[in-house]
Amino acid sequence: xxxxxxxxxxxxxxxxxxxxxxxxxxxxxxxxxxxxxxxxxxxxxxxxxxxxxxxxxxxxxxxxxxxxxxxxxxxxxxxxxxxxxxxxxxxxxxxxxxxxxxxxxxxxxxxxxxxxxxxxxxxxxxxxxxxxxxxxxxxxxxxxxxxxxxxxxxxxxxxxxxxxxxxxxxxxxxxxxxxxxxx
Numbered sequence: 336x337x338x339x340x341x342x343x344x345x346x347x348x349x350x351x352x353x354x355x356x357x358x359x360x361x362x363x364x365x366x367x368x369x370x371x372x373x374x375x376x377x378x379x380x381x382x383x384x385x386x387x388x389x390x391x392x393x394x395x396x397x398x399x400x401x402x403x404x405x406x407x408x409x410x411x412x413x414x415x416x417x418x419x420x421x422x423x424x425x426x427x428x429x430x431x432x433x434x435x436x437x438x439x440x441x442x443x444x445x446x447x448x449x450x451x452x453x454x455x456x457x458x459x460x461x462x463x464x465x466x467x468x469x470x471x472x473x474x475x476x477x478x479x480x481x482x483x484x485x486x487x488x489x490x491x492x493x494x495x496x497x498x499x500x501x502x503x504x505x506x507x508x509x510x511x512x513x514x515x516x517x518x
Contacts, residue, residue, distance in 0.1 A: 338424060338426050342447060346476075359507055362423055366427075368407050398437040424514075444490065446492060
């Protein structure tokens with residue numbers, strides 16, 4: 336079963352995904368990217384533009400998204416396995432705009448990971464040295480708030496400061512409930 340994590344830059348999606356993989360044995364869906372990997376980044380693998388283009392040309396990509404001059408893609412085989420496997424939980428950090436194009440008609444659980452407030456989000460980005468992302472993050476959070484209110488099938492998890500484990504546990508509980516496997 337596939338669980339998609341949405342949220343603004345800096346809310347902790349990658350950290351929560353890492354906890355789910357390391358502590359709960361979830362399977363990450365790997366994003367193939369043409370930009371350099373960041374030091375703290377997991378579940379994204381850098382490949383050359385040429386290799387990426389070959390995956391696209393051969394029809395192996397489920398999604399192909401361009402952002403800031405770089406390409407981001409998911410392998411069809413990995414995504415299909417995640418959607419079709421009822422025994423395991425898979426996790427993917429994904430963008431809302433791309434979700435509308437590539438996942439809107441697929442059976443997967445959408446989880447919106449939110450910061451407690453704009454001030455919390457601003458402080459997190461400042462601590463991580465990513466203030467260049469602030470305006471986009473605030474706009475993204477506002478868009479996600481509106482989307483979450485319009486879509487009842489979306490689970491919203493507020494990731495408070497220093498509460499990653501709690502956020503991961505809430506996501507795992509929501510996924511088990513959604514899959515009909517209440518613990």
